[in-house]
Amino acid sequence: MSVDTSGHIEETRLADALSERYLAYAMSTIMSRSLPDVRDGLKPVHRRMIYAMRQLRLDPTSGFKKCARVVGDVIGKYHPHGDASVYEALVRLAQDFAVRYPLVEGQGNFGSIDGDNAAAMRYTEARMTEVARALLEGIDDDSVDFRPTYDGEEQEPVVLSAAFPNLLANGAAGIAVGMATSIPPHNVGEICSAAIRLIRSPDATVADLMEDMPGPDFPTGGLIVEDRTTLLQAYETGRGSMRIRAxxxxxxxxxxxxxxxxxxxxxxxxxxxxxxxxxxxxxxxxxxxxxxxxxxxxxxxxxxxxxxxxxxxxxxxxxxxxxxxxLESRFALNMNVLGADRVPGVRSLREVLRAWLDHRHDVLQRRSRHRLQAVDRRLEILDGFLAVYLNLDEVIRIIREEDDAKAGLMATFSLTELQAESILNMRLRSLRRLEELEIRKEHAALTAERGDLTALLGSEPLRWKKITEEVKAIRKAFGAGALGTRRSELAAPPRAIELSAIEAVEREPLTLILSAKGWVKTLKGHGIDPTAQKFKEGDGFRLAVECQSTDRLCVFATDGRAFTLRAADLPRGRGDGQPIRLLIELSNDEDLVAVFPVREGTRHLLASSAGRGLVIRDEDLVAEKRTGKQVLNLKDAESARICLPVEGDHVVVLGQNRRMLVFPVAQLPEMARGLGVALQKYKEGGLMDACLLSSTDGAAWPDPARIRPFADFRDYLGKRADVGRPAPAWATRKPKPKTPAGG
The missing domain is CATH 3.30.1360.40 (Gyrase A; domain 2)
Known part of the structure; x- marks a missing residue:
């Protein structure tokens, strides 16, 4: 009994309605558009396109068909989206500069590396490549699950059988809701070698696999200038980046x-x-x-x-x-893919390879079972043929005289219904003696095949041996020749070249002015009174750094990253300048700790709010990129607090527990980056302040206007990571608000 719901209005909170609908949209984007499947490396649009081309019989050996025909079938039967987006996906699969192993062979104008667009779909033609055919291999043998299409009129594969390691070979890129994926292409010969290693040594590590596949292999070639340690960390975690040079x-x-x-x-x-x-x-x-x-x-x-x-x-x-x-670019690696359980996740290189091999193992079992059923059915029919060949006269009599020939045959010769039906459908010419010999020959061959299939399904080592042979065949077919030869060269990181001396920048004195709200500019000359400068309404002076126009300036932030700016590139004049956050990628939640010129041979002390620190050379702080360089690693809720030039032989540390400790600088390690070591031990709280102390000249701390001699600090000498002693009253006076240190 149907209920009439016309005019029915159901009230719900707007926030709940928006949340429910946005979540549905997000899940649809993640699972049905943007993220590839770890097993075949395809997004739904690519999978449907290849399957539609197979249904159109666009094999590598057949003729081409108009792309408009392919796109029409895709959007009409499988993919209810716009034709422009589907055609763009098809074009990309045919571009040898965009895809390492093209899945589509195009005829006509499919664009160029200059960024030229492809011709309209009515002018171009396409068919599948051998790579695409390998992805579909055995799809008719019940190797994968099928599901109804969006309108329920057709069936489409949930995933392809994927005899080709497409995810790693061709890579993937996509932006979903709240997550993204970015996987570089690799050399299929190297992928297959790594897969074979993983089959033979299931406990192989990512480092072991990288002996076979050391890094990406881009379609446009180039040099990958990244050290092995960086690539290893990226492949182990599934996240990282690498530099590519022309x-x-x-x-x-x-x-x-x-x-x-x-x-x-x-x-x-x-x-x-x-x-x-x-x-x-x-x-x-x-x-x-x-x-x-x-x-x-x-x-x-x-x-x-x-x-x-x-x-x-x-x-x-x-x-x-x-x-x-x-001419140098950075490729981000983010191996975020959908697993066999349709759950997205970031996977390591080993996990991606393992997922593909497990899928091939599942496909082998399903194909073997399907073939075994077909062999059993055919053997049953052949057994019936052989049973009646000795009594052909009786078979003919039953067919001619009895009303129910099938029942008569089944009763007389103890046949199954399938055997009897097959005998009745037999042509007269099949009754020759020669045909009987062929049937016995076929029966013997199928019996042997059935034994092999039964042994294969009953032995996992035999199955993995079979998969190893299949992977070797893939390596032989696609890992050699012009298509399989490695194009990208793995090169050592380039040596540092000092450019400030040779760049056509006239050396002149500059003073950097930074406002309280983060606006930066430079003025010509030194000895300038920064407080006399004009700032935007509500803004004011923060710090000044004297430098030269040829200098590189280090900006150290509270998130532990160091950024490098060229003094000559900073805005000049007496205007407002430019927000420093436009020059470096620093979030609004972070602040600056120090700004100073980079000097070769100079060292700086870096310390976090948790009281850990290290000594670093200025050269190790240089980062020629907007995203900076993580030099001080931090744990949750920590921040970088101290960045001071090492201009003394002792370190003074003051904790929030109002205890002070003095120890030699030599007890601190010099590192290029890291978490640092403990400066002072705290039961609660963390680091309040620190300074460098000279045993001969003392230190202008905590009051910059007064130099205190070393004798004032002598009673607080100890070892690094000691608790320290209660600080004197002059050291615990409420400090002025800290601003970033200048040079």
Missing amino acids: RWSVEQGRFGTWQVVVTEIPYQVQKSRLIEQIADLMEQKKLPLLGDIRDESTTDIRLVLEPKSRGVEPEVLMETLFRATA
């Missing part, structure tokens, strides 16, 4: 002239935009060593860079370009 060489000209030729550019960098970027920087005079750039590319990339002076070293010229342009 491949270049020097061509010598007449009379000692030379030019640099770039033949490979980083992955996902459009060549036309790269040239525009370099041209814009040349116009802004930010590439003082580069004289000209020409694009001599045909089907292969060839960018010619001419120096302004032949006296410049090619390495120095390229270093300026790497730092300022997309």
Whole structure:
């Protein structure tokens, strides 16, 4: 009995309604659009596209069909979304500069590395590649589950059988709601070698697997300039990043002239935009060593860079370009994928490989069971044929004389219904003696095959041996030749090149002014009264740092990161300047601890609010990227509090428990980055303040206007990580609000 609900209104809180609908949208985006499946490495749109092309019989050996036909079938039968987005996905699968192992073979204009768009779908044609066919291998053998399509009229695979390790080979990228994925492509020959190692040694670590697949292999080649430790950590955690540089060489000209030729550019960098970027920087005079750039590319990339002076070293010229342009880019690794249980998660390299192998094991079992059922059915039919071949006259009599021939055959020869039906459907020409010999031959072959299948299903070692053979076949088919040869070279991190001395920046004294609200600017000269400067309404002076125009400035923040800014790049003049958060990627929740010029040979003391610290060289604080460099590691709810130049031989530490400790600087380790060691032991609270103390000159602390001699601190000498003694009254006076330290 149906209930009439017309006109029924159900009241609900707006917050509850929005929450319920947004959660449904988020889950749909995560599971049905943005994240790939760890087993076949495909998103739903790609899986449906390949399956639709198979239904259209677009095999690698068949002819091409219009892309409009393919897109129409995809959106009409399987994927109820816009045709433009589906066509864009198809185009990308055909671009050899976007996909390491294309799944679609295109005919017509499918775009270029310059960023040109593909022709309209009515002009282009497509068919599957051998890689796509490998992904579909055995899909008719009950190897995977199927589900109804959105309208219930068709069936589509939940996942492909994936005889090809597509997730790692082609990578993936996508942005869902609250999560994203970014997986680089790899060399399939190396993936297969690592998979075989994992089969033979199930306890193999990520480090072991990286002996076979040391890093990504991008379609556009280039140099991966990252050390093994960084890559290992990224593959172990499933998160990280790596630098990619263009491949270049020097061509010598007449009379000692030379030019640099770039033949490979980083992955996902459009060549036309790269040239525009370099041209814009040349116009802004930010590439003082580069004289000209020409694009001599045909089907292969060839960018010619001419120096302004032949006296410049090619390495120095390229270093300026790497730092300022997309000739060097950073690829973020985030292996966030859907598991077999449809739950998203970030997985390590070993977990991704294991998931693919487990899927292949499941596919092998399902295909073997399916084949075993087919063999048993055929053997049953053949047994019936052999049973009646000795009594053909009786079979003919029963068929001619009895009303129910099937029942008669079953009763006379003890046949099953399937055997009797097959005999009745037999053609007369099959009654020849030659045919009987063929049937006995087929029966023997199927009996042997049935024994092999039964043994395979009953033995896990045999199954893994079979999978190893399949993986070796994949490696042989796709890991050799022009398609399988490694394109990206794994290179050592480049040596540091000091550019301040050779860049065309006139050396002159500057004073950096930072306002209380984080606006920064520089004024020419030293000895400037910063308090006389004008600031925005509600803003005021915070700190001043005297430096040179050729200096690099270190900005140390409360999240433990160090950023590097070039003094010459900072805004000049007596205006308001520019927010420093536009120059560095620092969240609004964090603040600055110190700003100072980087000096070679100088060291700084870094300490956290928890009272841990370390000594670091200024060179290790340099970070030529907007995201900075994590130098002081912090635990939850901690922050960086101290950044002081090491200009003394002792450290003074004052805790929030009002106990003071003095110990030699030599007891602190010098590190390039880390969590640090304990400066002082606390039962509760943490670090309040610290300073550097000279045993000969004392220290201007806690009052910068008064220098206290070493004798005032002598009674508090101890060992690092001691509790200390109750601090004197002059040390525990309420300090003035701390501002970032200047140089």
